[in-house]
Amino acid sequence: MIIGDTIEQGINWLTDNFSGLFDGINESMTSMIGLIESFWVWLPFYITIALFAGLAFWKAGIKNGILTLLGLVFIYLMGFWEETMQTFSLVLGSTIIALATGIPLGIWSAKNKTANSIIRPILDFMQTMPAFVYLIPAVLFFGLGTVPGTFATIIFAMPPVVRLTSLGIAQVPEDIVEATKAFGATPMQLLRKVELPLAMPTILTGVNQTIMMSLSMVVIASMIGAKGLGEIVLQGISQLRIGLGFESGLAVVLLAMILDRITQNLGKKSKKK
């Protein structure tokens, strides 16, 4: 097929000509993820559990606080603590990068019609292309390991935050934007003081979605050597160990629920009921 061939040639050309760039990215991402990972693995489990439960209690109420506490204790008791922390570090690392690129892209596409008409189809593509497909170029660029996993995760997880940032800013009422301009706001002041604060709930929904999607992708990324819970799931599949597969899958679900409950409530004022 022509398309397949072209893509293949393109990817090969990229790997041939930009290997230095990819190596650089590879190194910096390895050290970043490594730093995050070593911190969470180093931190004693009871402190981590206390931190998470405390945050959930503070932001999302007593019910979610208890859920977080019990969930993490359960993961620890199943013996997946280190893998869970590795997975969490990958999620954290790729989310940070996805947000750092995705939010500016979202703002840009809200402000600029041309940008929007270019970014939108790319997002459609990124979201609907089967997640496994990203694994192949990731391996070609970065080899096996954590970095290609993170790379594939970023691509897969970025669209929601781009879309929802763009939506949030587009939804700021026209009369408020007009009033802000009428009082002599610079475009930067308009963005910082008005558009971003008003779009914040929508942007945070995007952040939440990005985290959830990167969590689901991190598991798939273990197929190309990303560490963490995905490895155990994969082990369960390849060795047909239903029990192990189910247990590690449950750990993923619990981690997802905890991250979801906490991030969903990040934007709200703390509630302690």
Next chain:
Amino acid sequence: MKTLIGTNVSILTSDIISRNMEKIKIENLSLVFGKNRSKAIDLLKKGQGKSEILEKTGCTVAVRDANLTINEGEIFVIMGLSGSGKSTLLRCLNRLINPTIGKIFINKDDITNMSDKELLEIRRKELAMVFQHFGLLPHRTVLSNVAFGLELQGISKEERETRAMETIELVDLKGYENQKVSELSGGMQQRVGLARGLANNPEVLLMDEAFSALDPLIRSQMQDELLLLQEKMQKTIVFITHDLDEAIKLGDRIAIMKDGEIVQVGTSEEIITNPANDYVTSFVENVDRSKVVTAGSIMFTKPTIARLKKDGPAVVVRKMREKGLSSLPVVRTNRTFLGFINIEDAVNLKKKEIKSIEEAIKPEAMTVTAEATVEDILPLLSKTTRSIPVVNEENHLLGTVSQTSVIAEMTGKDKDEISDIIQKAYDL
């Protein structure tokens, strides 16, 4: 005027004049929306209509060749129905929308040529705007909304909050400063909007249908308060409305717009008593004219009078018989109004062969000033059958208002129609 003293004087007078003079001048301003603007402007200059231009170029003419002068310290109302281009024209004044052609001068500076930086400066310092749907920041408190304009200027938190508090007191919002604006009623929110506008201490206040979203009672209250504030502040206010009653109540002068064109500019009285065309006529038809039309505009300026020194009883009697009147106003040579003289008294004087009419003058007469509205005159008619004399501050007679002209004004019928009605009533 080239001498030293002369120059000084001329500087002084030009100072005084500029204070009472034009603040905003709009010259040949047109605004066209759409892609093929230059062609649309060409057609517009050739005098083609809005629908023709839309058909030929696909462009919408929002404002067509607008010319206006707005004076310092006046409330200038631009009135029109929706789609008349009034809000668009207002937005040209702070260039929220850029005019396609034409010039706008504020304090003699052409703002259509300004750089972005100068424009920011003028929006921050000289022009503030109040919006129909308030345009407040719902996530912030009243205080921080009012201080918002100052915040954009980079004024320190302490100073801007002190200044914002002063304005909050001015618009009667004290005690609410720490509430979120989303918790306030519409009327209260618009007070916040007004306070935000005033906090910058701007020279010009642009108000875009500022009270239209409020319910009638609150609206009328806010109108009264705006007028009270204006007495203190003396800002130049450009007020947009679709409501003629509001325009009349607030406006020192009114411009009426239709289909992007300014149809008439004048005081409310000029517009009501002398509408420029059928459109304005149909607009002003339902207005309560009694509140607007003044004695000055309906008085008869050359009434038959009795002059104290010159006219003896015989002349006075003849004048009254000629005109079919039963009494005449009496004035001194300098037109100072003295009272009325009745025909019977004049006839008596004539019989007694007294030369002066002085002793027959009935001084107990009601007078009104030229500014008195028909509403003010009506109650007086229940006490007298004479015409009501209109006088100035020095009590000089300016004219008289007859019962018939008051009734004609109230009913909108001319004198012939009124005599027809009276005739019909007799015939019954």
